[in-house]
Amino acid sequence: MITLTYRVETSASIDALATKIASDQSTGTFVALAGETEELKARVAARVLAIRSLPDADRPSLPEASDGPFKRADVDIAFPLDAIGTDLSALMTIAIGGAYSIKGLSGIRVVDMKLPDEYRSAHPGPQFGVTGSRRLTGVENRPIIGTIVKPALGLRPRETAEMVGELIAAGVDFIKDDEKLMSPAYSPLSERVKAIMPLVLDHEQKTGKKVMYAFGISHADPDEMLRNHDLVAKAGGNCAVVNINSVGFGGMAFLRKRSSLVIHAHRNGWDILTRHPGLGMDFKVWQQFWRLLGVDQFQINGIASKYWEPDWSFVESFKAVTTPIFSPDDCALPVAGSGQWGGQAPETYRRTGRTVDLLYLCGGGIVSHPDGPGAGVRAVQQAWQAAVDGIPLAEFALTHPELARSIDKFGDGKAA
Amino acid sequence: MITLTYRVETSASIDALATKIASDQSTGTFVALAGETEELKARVAARVLAIRSLPDADRPSLPEASDGPFKRADVDIAFPLDAIGTDLSALMTIAIGGAYSIKGLSGIRVVDMKLPDEYRSAHPGPQFGVTGSRRLTGVENRPIIGTIVKPALGLRPRETAEMVGELIAAGVDFIKDDEKLMSPAYSPLSERVKAIMPLVLDHEQKTGKKVMYAFGISHADPDEMLRNHDLVAKAGGNCAVVNINSVGFGGMAFLRKRSSLVIHAHRNGWDILTRHPGLGMDFKVWQQFWRLLGVDQFQINGIASKYWEPDWSFVESFKAVTTPIFSPDDCALPVAGSGQWGGQAPETYRRTGRTVDLLYLCGGGIVSHPDGPGAGVRAVQQAWQAAVDGIPLAEFALTHPELARSIDKFGDGKAA
Numbered sequence: 042m043i044t045l046t047y048r049v050e051t052s053a054s055i056d057a058l059a060t061k062i063a064s065d066q067s068t069g070t071f072v073a074l075a076g077e078t079e080e081l082k083a084r085v086a087a088r089v090l091a092i093r094s095l096p097d098a099d100r101p102s103l104p105e106a107s108d109g110p111f112k113r114a115d116v117d118i119a120f121p122l123d124a125i126g127t128d129l130s131a132l133m134t135i136a137i138g139g140a141y142s143i144k145g146l147s148g149i150r151v152v153d154m155k156l157p158d159e160y161r162s163a164h165p166g167p168q169f170g171v172t173g174s175r176r177l178t179g180v181e182n183r184p185i186i187g188t189i190v191k192p193a194l195g196l197r198p199r200e201t202a203e204m205v206g207e208l209i210a211a212g213v214d215f216i217k218d219d220e221k222l223m224s225p226a227y228s229p230l231s232e233r234v235k236a237i238m239p240l241v242l243d244h245e246q247k248t249g250k251k252v253m254y255a256f257g258i259s260h261a262d263p264d265e266m267l268r269n270h271d272l273v274a275k276a277g278g279n280c281a282v283v284n285i286n287s288v289g290f291g292g293m294a295f296l297r298k299r300s301s302l303v304i305h306a307h308r309n310g311w312d313i314l315t316r317h318p319g320l321g322m323d324f325k326v327w328q329q330f331w332r333l334l335g336v337d338q339f340q341i342n343g344i345a346s347k348y349w350e351p352d353w354s355f356v357e358s359f360k361a362v363t364t365p366i367f368s369p370d371d372c373a374l375p376v377a378g379s380g381q382w383g384g385q386a387p388e389t390y391r392r393t394g395r396t397v398d399l400l401y402l403c404g405g406g407i408v409s410h411p412d413g414p415g416a417g418v419r420a421v422q423q424a425w426q427a428a429v430d431g432i433p434l435a436e437f438a439l440t441h442p443e444l445a446r447s448i449d450k451f452g453d454g455k456a457a
Numbered sequence: 458m459i460t461l462t463y464r465v466e467t468s469a470s471i472d473a474l475a476t477k478i479a480s481d482q483s484t485g486t487f488v489a490l491a492g493e494t495e496e497l498k499a500r501v502a503a504r505v506l507a508i509r510s511l512p513d514a515d516r517p518s519l520p521e522a523s524d525g526p527f528k529r530a531d532v533d534i535a536f537p538l539d540a541i542g543t544d545l546s547a548l549m550t551i552a553i554g555g556a557y558s559i560k561g562l563s564g565i566r567v568v569d570m571k572l573p574d575e576y577r578s579a580h581p582g583p584q585f586g587v588t589g590s591r592r593l594t595g596v597e598n599r600p601i602i603g604t605i606v607k608p609a610l611g612l613r614p615r616e617t618a619e620m621v622g623e624l625i626a627a628g629v630d631f632i633k634d635d636e637k638l639m640s641p642a643y644s645p646l647s648e649r650v651k652a653i654m655p656l657v658l659d660h661e662q663k664t665g666k667k668v669m670y671a672f673g674i675s676h677a678d679p680d681e682m683l684r685n686h687d688l689v690a691k692a693g694g695n696c697a698v699v700n701i702n703s704v705g706f707g708g709m710a711f712l713r714k715r716s717s718l719v720i721h722a723h724r725n726g727w728d729i730l731t732r733h734p735g736l737g738m739d740f741k742v743w744q745q746f747w748r749l750l751g752v753d754q755f756q757i758n759g760i761a762s763k764y765w766e767p768d769w770s771f772v773e774s775f776k777a778v779t780t781p782i783f784s785p786d787d788c789a790l791p792v793a794g795s796g797q798w799g800g801q802a803p804e805t806y807r808r809t810g811r812t813v814d815l816l817y818l819c820g821g822g823i824v825s826h827p828d829g830p831g832a833g834v835r836a837v838q839q840a841w842q843a844a845v846d847g848i849p850l851a852e853f854a855l856t857h858p859e860l861a862r863s864i865d866k867f868g869d870g871k872a873a
Contacts, residue, residue: 067637070608071821072620081643082611100516103733105765124610126641129677130703135610135637138702138725141732142764192486194540194551195498221483221551225542227497261545261706261750263679264714286554287546289705290677291712298680309554313730313737316557317519320736321729334677348558349521405487 043120044090044155045136050098050113050148050319052106059116062140063087067124085124087136090117102148102319111147127163129290129330137322148319154326161367164333169303171374171398174338177279177303178214178253183429184401185253186421187215188414189378191404194221198228202236209244209252211414213407215400217255220284220307223269230256230269238276255280255305259288263295274301280338285331286310297335305376306336316349324354325361332366332373338400339373344388346379352392359393375399382406382451383424383434383444390428397429411446420447459536460506460571461552466514466529466564466735468522475532478556479503483540501540503552506533518564518735527563543579545706545746553738564735570742577783580749585719587790587814590754593695593719594630594669599845600817601669602837603631604830605794607820610637614644618652625660625668627830629823631816633671636700636723639685646672646685654692671696671721675704679711690717696754701747702726713751721792722752732765740770741777748782748789754816755789760804762795768808775809791815798822798867799840799850799860806844813845827862836863 051058067087095113118136125135137151169177178185190196190204208216224230237254245251258269258281266288273281280303285293287310297304314321328339341358342350355377362373377389381403393399403421410417420443427437427444438445467474483503511529534552541547553567585593594601606612606620624632640646653670661667674685674697682704689697696719701709703726713720730737744755757774758766771793778789793805797819809815819837826833836859843853843860854861 068608068611071825072607078612078616081613082608085611085641085643100520102520104516104518104735105732123642126639128639128675128681130675130700130708131637131639131641133677133703134639134675134700134723134725138700139637141726141728142766144763144765146765192484192498195484195501196494197497200494221547221555223542223544223547223550225501225547226539227501259544259546259550261549262710262714263707264711265544266707284546284550284554287549288707290708291679291682291704291710292546292707293705294678295680295707295711298678307550309550310557312557316521317733317736319520320733347560349560349562350558409487 042122042157043125043132043136045118045120045151046153047116047118047140048095048113048148048150048152048319049116049146050102050111051146052109052111053145055092055112055114055116058143058146059089059092059118061143062116063089063118065143066135066139067120085121087118087120087124090119092116098148098319102317106147113148115152122157122159127160129164129333133290133330150318150320151322151326153323154329156329156366158367160333165297165335166333166371167335167337167373168297168300169337170370170372174303174374174400177251179250180214182397183422183425184397184399185214186418187217187400187402188213188407189217189219189402189404191219191408193219194225196228198232198236201228201233202240205237205254206240208414209240211407212418213252215253215255217282217305218257220257220282220309223257223259230258231272234272234276234278238278242277251279253280253303254278255282257282259284261288261292263292266292266296267299270296270300270302279303280305282307284309285336290330290334293331293334300335303337304335305338305340306331306373307340312349324358328358328361329366332362332371336373338376340376340378342379343377343381344385344392348379356392363398376402378402383421383447384451386421386424386428387434390425397425401425406451409450410443411450412443416443416446419443458538458573459541459548459552461534461536461567462569463532463534463556464511464529464564464566464568464735465532465562466518466527467562468525468527469561471508471510471528471530471532474559474562475505475508475534477559478532479505479534481559482551482555483536501537503534503536503540506535508532514564514735518733522563531568538573538575543576545580545749549706549746566734566736567738567742569739570745572745572782574783576749581713581751582749582787583751583753583789584713584716585753586786586788590669590719590790590816593667595666596630598813599838599841600813600815601630602834603633603816603818604629604823605633605635605818605820607635607824609635610641612644614648614652617644617649618656621653621670622656624830625656627823628834629668631669631671633698633721634673636673636698636725639673639675646674647688650688650692650694654694658693667695669696669719670694671698673698675700677704677708679708682708682712683715686712686716686718695719696721698723700725701752706746706750709747709750716751719753720751721754721756722747722789723756728765740774744774744777745782748778748787752789754792756792756794758795759793759797760801760808764795772808779814792818794818799837799863800867802837802840802844803850806841813841817841822867825866826859827866828859832859832862835859
């Protein structure tokens with residue numbers, strides 16, 4: 042049995058709406074059926090399990106509705122596994138797709154999804170996840186610390202490589218292409234790989250430390266994306282940024298089966314599903330699809346990010362990707378990013394279960410440190426050390442000059 | 458140059474927001490750059506072309522905003538082709554994805570997209586489209602008339618085939634699986650194909666008329682979807698229903714390259730992008746991606762549909778899929794469906810440019826005709842004849858009994 046929870050809003054009957062969702066999304070019919078068929082139909086029909094009332098909404102989530110009151114409730118609907126099977130496109134189509142089209146509702150949001158055990162073996166899940174990311178970076182007992190090459194667009198491979206060289210020397214564990222950088226004419230992926238990978242491999246040979254570089258390999262055409270994957274893999278790379286929304290389930294499923302790289306998921310475009318609290322889908326639901334498909338590392342913003350997302354929502358996203366669907370192996374490594382510089386380490390640590398199992402991604406917070414990226418990396422490591430040891434940053438900074446300089450520069454919340 | 462038009466809403470500065478979108482979505486940076494790089498950056502930077510003010514919104518589209526006034530404007534932003542290239546996942550990521558995450562806006566909707574000629578040769582577009590759909594069905598000078606097998610879920614292949622036999626005998630041109638029916642255990646696609654295709658082929662042999670049957674082949678895994686495609690093609694089928702949102706760009710691109718079937722797109726889930734007028738994306742924008750990827754037939758609801766979509770929106774969708782992006786060959790065949798029974802023929806005809814180039818899909822409107830599906834099909838054909846000839850349905854019904862009976866039953870708007 043697959044259970045979906047819909048947060049519905051309507052000025053009409055909540056009960057009738059719940060029944061309509063269950064019917065429309067499964068056996069809804071216009072023909073009278075005979076005995077045996079009626080029995081099968083009953084076996085595959087969706088069923089309303091529970092309705093939990095919520096306070097009325099002040100205004101309709103969809104402006105097409107006019108007269109309230111706008112009643113709200115969480116409705117649990119069960120779909121027999123027989124009706125859907127384990128295909129994720131069937132799950133999306135049957136349990137979610139059509140629900141958004143129903144007339145007479147002023148809001149609908151899918152807020153929970155519980156999958157049966159049959160989904161466990163039907164999907165690959167992450168190939169590397171937390172354990173694999175740690176093994177490949179060699180980082181233990183602290184967050185993996187990463188950074189992003191900027192500007193998003195407009196650097197040639199040689200210029201990108203120059204920056205990467207500096208970042209590698211600075212001691213970061215992880216570097217990524219901006220998600221907007223894939224393979225434009227001025228920086229074809231093949232040229233970028235050729236310029237960057239020797240730096241990564243040289244550094245590995247000299248120091249034993251292999252920086253994980255995530256190349257942007259996304260392409261709408263899975264065959265092209267696989268060619269991009271192969272370029273990276275053959276050059277000795279071990280990670281790729283995939284814009285999951287832009288390649289879709291098909292692109293991701295195709296890649297995962299053939300991939301030898303860590304898949305670092307960027308969720309851009311996701312906001313349109315989740316930003317309006319009365320519409321769309323909770324990240325908690327959406328991310329399950331992508332983890333089953335094979336995401337290893339999941340970008341989820343961070344505390345005090347540059348974007349609209351409030352801190353509580355980041356905390357819930359963090360919890361979502363680190364909560365097993367079936368087993369700890371299907372968890373993704375959470376990637377906290379956007380406006381991070383180390384100053385958010387204590388609150389991130391405190392609010393996410395006091396774990397250091399994350400990739401902590403600082404852009405300007407490392408690159409724009411007044412004493413250079415090397416000092417930037419050390420400042421972030423110091424901030425995390427202080428967070429874990431429960432020492433206030435200001436106090437720890439007294440004996441850690443890089444952190445002190447970092448606080449001076451970014452302490453007003455002006456990272457980026 | 459690629460031009461996107463964003464309908465933005467904010468209580469802060471519209472100008473500043475426009476500049477921020479252009480910057481965030483392209484070269485946005487945190488490092489100071491040297492001369493040559495600065496020049497390249499300028500060459501790939503997005504640029505605000507125009508801002509057209511709109512009346513203020515009464516309320517914010519996103520409830521996170523509190524104090525108005527909520528200013529609105531349409532903002533045209535140009536992206537140099539060099540910045541994006543012709544990959545549709547890059548286009549989606551760079552020009553659209555991140556825009557939804559910007560802080561300090563209370564609404565953003567992508568309302569237009571103009572692509573340069575380079576996109577024409579970079580994408581396959583429809584393989585069959587309007588011309589191919591007409592050729593394969595042999596229908597000229599009137600709409601292709603289709604129906605759907607219901608219930609959505611819960612019929613075994615044998616029972617489905619029984620219904621299909623009746624529908625073929627009734628004289629329909631096109632029959633489709635409900636989009637929710639893919640390959641569940643009680644009706645595996647292979648069994649359904651085996652039960653249905655002999656009926657289609659027998660009828661073709663006897664009458665020369667090949668009914669186009671659209672089998673549900675969607676699967677999150679493109680390899681599986683292709684296996685489904687091959688099952689249908691090998692059995693002599695010529696059409697497939699694809700749930701485009703659920704397979705994503707990757708699934709669609711992979712399939713189109715290898716497909717010999719007409720691709721009938723079901724857009725379920727689309728509503729979440731378009732239903733709130735202040736958020737998301739106009740269908741006009743979204744459908745361009747899918748037509749370039751190869752959709753032949755596009756479901757777009759209909760006049761007086763069962764769903765939330767108002768008639769004007771259906772009319773705009775119709776116009777969208779039938780407006781060339783680069784040439785008439787890239788248009789999709791519009792599929793009007795949902796609650797249709799023939800009664801909507803005059804208004805559909807009048808409001809969509811007096812064309813009969815469409816697939817007119819009636820479920821209950823055919824199947825539940827009081828004198829059976831055969832009479833149902835004839836009634837719909839009669840309604841379209843009346844519409845084209847400019848004769849009121851009630852008048853035409855005086856000499857056309859099937860239409861008369863249809864009006865008696867469905868005339869109160871109770872098709873479905």
